[in-house]
Amino acid sequence: MSRFVDRTSLTVVAGNGGNGCASVHREKFKPLGGPDGGNGGRGGDVIFVVDPGVHTLLDFHYRRQAKAGNGKQGQGALRNGAIGGDLVMAVPDGTVVLDEDGEQLADLVGAGTRFVAAQGGRGGLGNAALASTARKAPGFALLGEPGQERELVLELRSLADVGLVGFPSAGKSSLVAALSSARPKIADYPFTTLVPQLGVVSAGEQTFTVADVPGLIPGAASGKGLGLEFLRHIERCAVLVHVVDCATLEPGRDPISDIDALEAELARYTPGLGGDLGNRPRIVALNKVDVPEAAELAELVTPELAERGWPVLAISTATRAGLRELSFLMARRVAEYRAALPPPEPTRVVLHPEAVGEVPFTVSPDPEEEGAFLVRGEKPERWVRQTQFSNDEAVGFLADRLAKLGVEDALAEAGATPGAPVTIGDVTFDWEPSTPAGAYTAMGNRGTDARLDRSTRVGAAARKSARAARRDGGAEPEDEGEDGGDG
Numbered sequence: 001m002s003r004f005v006d007r008t009s010l011t012v013v014a015g016n017g018g019n020g021c022a023s024v025h026r027e028k029f030k031p032l033g034g035p036d037g038g039n040g041g042r043g044g045d046v047i048f049v050v051d052p053g054v055h056t057l058l059d060f061h062y063r064r065q066a067k068a069g070n071g072k073q074g075q076g077a078l079r080n081g082a083i084g085g086d087l088v089m090a091v092p093d094g095t096v097v098l099d100e101d102g103e104q105l106a107d108l109v110g111a112g113t114r115f116v117a118a119q120g121g122r123g124g125l126g127n128a129a130l131a132s133t134a135r136k137a138p139g140f141a142l143l144g145e146p147g148q149e150r151e152l153v154l155e156l157r158s159l160a161d162v163g164l165v166g167f168p169s170a171g172k173s174s175l176v177a178a179l180s181s182a183r184p185k186i187a188d189y190p191f192t193t194l195v196p197q198l199g200v201v202s203a204g205e206q207t208f209t210v211a212d213v214p215g216l217i218p219g220a221a222s223g224k225g226l227g228l229e230f231l232r233h234i235e236r237c238a239v240l241v242h243v244v245d246c247a248t249l250e251p252g253r254d255p256i257s258d259i260d261a262l263e264a265e266l267a268r269y270t271p272g273l274g275g276d277l278g279n280r281p282r283i284v285a286l287n288k289v290d291v292p293e294a295a296e297l298a299e300l301v302t303p304e305l306a307e308r309g310w311p312v313l314a315i316s317t318a319t320r321a322g323l324r325e326l327s328f329l330m331a332r333r334v335a336e337y338r339a340a341l342p343p344p345e346p347t348r349v350v351l352h353p354e355a356v357g358e359v360p361f362t363v364s365p366d367p368e369e370e371g372a373f374l375v376r377g378e379k380p381e382r383w384v385r386q387t388q389f390s391n392d393e394a395v396g397f398l399a400d401r402l403a404k405l406g407v408e409d410a411l412a413e414a415g416a417t418p419g420a421p422v423t424i425g426d427v428t429f430d431w432e433p434s435t436p437a438g439a440y441t442a443m444g445n446r447g448t449d450a451r452l453d454r455s456t457r458v459g460a461a462a463r464k465s466a467r468a469a470r471r472d473g474g475a476e477p478e479d480e481g482e483d484g485g486d487g
Helices: 058-062 172-179 227-234 255-272 292-306 323-340 378-385 392-405 407-414 460-486
Strands: 007-013 046-050 065-067 087-091 095-099 104-108 114-118 149-156 162-165 197-203 206-212 239-245 282-287 312-314 362-365 373-376 421-424 427-430
Touching (some): 007 114, 046 095, 046 104, 065 087, 104 114, 114 149, 162 323, 172 206, 172 323, 197 323, 206 323, 255 292, 362 407, 373 378, 378 392, 378 421, 392 407
Parallel strands (some): 162 206, 162 239, 239 282, 282 312
Antiparallel strands (some): 046 114, 095 149, 421 427
16 A cells, blocks of 8 residues: 655755857868857756545655756857756645745645746757857856755645544544545544545535545644644645534543533634635534434434534444435535636736846845945846856956946945946955946957956066166266276
């Protein structure tokens, strides 16, 4: 028998984008072929898809990490890198995706429903895409962005129409077995049901599903027993049925006190669920009336329960007494619930465009270091991730982009001085104001930037001037000595 898993944690890692390529076309008789580096491929996504053939989260219980394919690096001759393969994972209908803080990200209901759990990183641009009138042959390319990594929690909330609640050994599993073709474990000891059981019931023209969860006991909302661990499976139920054991021999128990205790536990636990179980229609099934004492007790408490506005039926799963009436009553309640629902709408793609006038970045003092600043924003952080800092020309290109965005002006207004530590994303550097964005900058060799040239090596022209100065200086004492000798 396969293991039932209805809650598990999972780490999803999307694929990294491929790096762009820095290449120059070389061909005989074409000395100025120009840049031809291709773009890197996009990283693969991690996608959850509802599959009606999957009924448990067992596969995710043994596979705690899911990683999509990485994009490939671009190549010369304008060849773009291959796109990383998406990782598509099948989940049961009714799966809820939560983040590590418990916030709901998606409620996957309906066959084929898809949810992108982690987005792949974008590929870096090659130098062919970075060429411009001012930079005709870039000696650099952009790096691919890392894929999104998230810690998720998956919960299975079964799509049952009717939920059976009751104390242990109240006969819930026997009722599911009597009404449907499901064959849950049935025994004469408490907590026989350790996992939720679903059964399909037909009554007239109506077909609906019934969920049997482990028995509830007083104090379940505080962690006692097993039932509250599986109450998420009746959260979506249209009708709740109290299955009451009228033949119990335990002292201090009777149908009224059992129902009141269960209602109190449901009320205490309801705030932890996404739905409100307190407003769901109730049906009371007084079970085991095949026992004479139980039949007398059921007849005694029926008027009091009926005063609450709940339908009350006396049933016996052993003799099948009252089961037909119960199944048709549940079918009517389910039909009323379905008729009250709004008409289903096709799944729509929701776009979230950026707000007009939204601040693209913020500059704030670094609380951990005096005189340092933090720059936060999607664009600056993404540009830093794409930059290859071992290439001076790439760093100069980053400086141009930041200056054009207004980061340098914002730093100056915030009081930053040359040499102040500035942190963008995971990179900290000493801020040196560069030329204004859009101003002409003399380009040097590929991979270099004159603004970042901090070399202390003496150039050839300087060495030549030094030699000439030494020759001139050495000649003067020699002339002075000759004159002195003649004197």
